[in-house]
Amino acid sequence: MSSRHRDHKHGEKRVVALDQNRTVVVRIVKQFGDTIRIDIEESRRWRIDVKQYGGIELIASWNSDGKLDDVxxxxxxxxxxxRLGLQGVVVE
Structure with a gap:
């Protein structure tokens, strides 16, 4: 497993500044095999699987009202x- 995945711990939360006006909260949900599952919260929320060898999969998303939605x-x-050290991931 690559070092970029070993550096992330289950339950870890990070606040990441995207620019001067926007921050997001990222939480590591779990790691399994070559995949890290993360939640990303802004005004909306996404749960994605980040694969070690490239690619992501959207698991679920919620709109700004907190309702499950196709965001x-x-x-x-x-x-x-x-910024999270997962730069080798290809976003499709």
């Missing part, structure tokens, strides 16, 4: 993954 992945996701 598209944010355009800033590649930058966020880079």
């Amino acid at each position: 598209p992945l944010p355009v800033w996701l590649p930058d966020l993954l880079h």
Whole structure:
């Protein structure tokens, strides 16, 4: 397993500044095999699986009212993954 996945611990929360006006909260939900499951919270929330060898899978998303909804992945996701040390991940 790559070192970029070994550095993330279950339950760990990070506040990441995307720019001067926007921060997101990222929580490591669990790690299994070559995959890390994370929650990303802004005004909306996404749960994604990040694969060690590239790619992500959207597991669930919630709208700004906290209701389960089909919320598209944010355009800033590649930058966020880079900041978390997961820059090898390809966002589809």
